[in-house]
Amino acid sequence: MATELTKSNRIEEIDVIKALAIICMVWGHIGLPGTNFVYRFHMAVFFICSGIVYKEKYSDSISAVWRFTKNKILSLYVPYAMCAVLFTLFNNFFLWIGFYNPEDCPYLSISQIVIDCIRALLFVRGTQLGGATWFLRTLFFVSELFVFLDFLFRKWCVKFRYLIQFGLSLVFLILFYFLRQLLTIKFLYTFIGSFVLGYSAFCMGKLIASFDVVKKLKSLKPLPHIFILSLTVLILFFFNASGRVDIDRGNFKDPLFFISMSVSGFLFLFYIAYCICLVRSLKNGMLIIGQNTLSIVLLHLLIFKCMNVFFVNLLGLDRNLTSAFPTLYAECGEPKFFVGGGYLCIGIFIPIALNLCKKKLIALWKGRHK
Numbered sequence: 001m002a003t004e005l006t007k008s009n010r011i012e013e014i015d016v017i018k019a020l021a022i023i024c025m026v027w028g029h030i031g032l033p034g035t036n037f038v039y040r041f042h043m044a045v046f047f048i049c050s051g052i053v054y055k056e057k058y059s060d061s062i063s064a065v066w067r068f069t070k071n072k073i074l075s076l077y078v079p080y081a082m083c084a085v086l087f088t089l090f091n092n093f094f095l096w097i098g099f100y101n102p103e104d105c106p107y108l109s110i111s112q113i114v115i116d117c118i119r120a121l122l123f124v125r126g127t128q129l130g131g132a133t134w135f136l137r138t139l140f141f142v143s144e145l146f147v148f149l150d151f152l153f154r155k156w157c158v159k160f161r162y163l164i165q166f167g168l169s170l171v172f173l174i175l176f177y178f179l180r181q182l183l184t185i186k187f188l189y190t191f192i193g194s195f196v197l198g199y200s201a202f203c204m205g206k207l208i209a210s211f212d213v214v215k216k217l218k219s220l221k222p223l224p225h226i227f228i229l230s231l232t233v234l235i236l237f238f239f240n241a242s243g244r245v246d247i248d249r250g251n252f253k254d255p256l257f258f259i260s261m262s263v264s265g266f267l268f269l270f271y272i273a274y275c276i277c278l279v280r281s282l283k284n285g286m287l288i289i290g291q292n293t294l295s296i297v298l299l300h301l302l303i304f305k306c307m308n309v310f311f312v313n314l315l316g317l318d319r320n321l322t323s324a325f326p327t328l329y330a331e332c333g334e335p336k337f338f339v340g341g342g343y344l345c346i347g348i349f350i351p352i353a354l355n356l357c358k359k360k361l362i363a364l365w366k367g368r369h370k
Helices: 012-030 042-053 062-089 091-096 110-121 131-153 161-182 186-210 213-218 222-238 255-276 280-290 293-315 319-323 336-368
Strands: none
Touching (some): 012 213, 012 293, 012 336, 062 110, 131 161, 161 186, 213 255, 280 336
């Protein structure tokens, strides 16, 4: 059975996997039960999916590489920069309405706001509400390195160039692992560490695509499916006490742990996605989520602050909890299921609704100005 494509030439299973991964991300930021489990693989799966959808034509020529770079600037750099700049400009306003705690996010002078906005444009300024956008920064640099090396390697080693990049990523991973034991530099963990782990997962994804793993998995008979899924679940739960993977902080137990968690996590979500795709209505809903992950990454933490206000008033909690980050789920007492479910649903669906409204307005504006 061939891998099914949507009209926009997207792989449906991959979009559903991305939907599951973004749900895992929001789940983990809330701190719901099972957070440590999903934190072993959820962000690595995003990089794997990005590697899977990478196409050979992106490195056909210098002009193709430049088109790829322009696309990444528009789809990754611009959202990151806009988000960081806007949240920086509104820093003092968020403090005034109680979204921020002055100890975590102090008031900024006009000069400091200008400096921080410039730093944001240079990929070196983060904000509390834009905390998840590290992924956009990391994926931008990972994608650019991958396409540049792909362009170089295809000149003399077309057949094995993806294996070479994967081997190179393993070298980076092992070097970073040992370097981390010797140095305690924050920059090493947050920037270089996230880049090394992201690049490794991206290369895994391209290998999965080059060997047509998704198509081959779908063509298997039931018994191999049961074996692979059982092995995947066994690996994920066997390492239950071995910690988690925080790509944004460059935190992982060791290279073998990271690779096994990443691949097992991808296979685990693939089988869930495969089952979801058998139910059309459920599949269509998950496709909407999977095709709007960027808006969730950018806005869900801001939505959480709004939910803090709602739950503080609804449950009669201390108003200082409005600034709780990422949520006040851990502080709310009972009914935790209601509170956690509210954060999860609203944190996913409001950003999607806003993004769909934005697209509709843009389409209407373009229609009137033709």
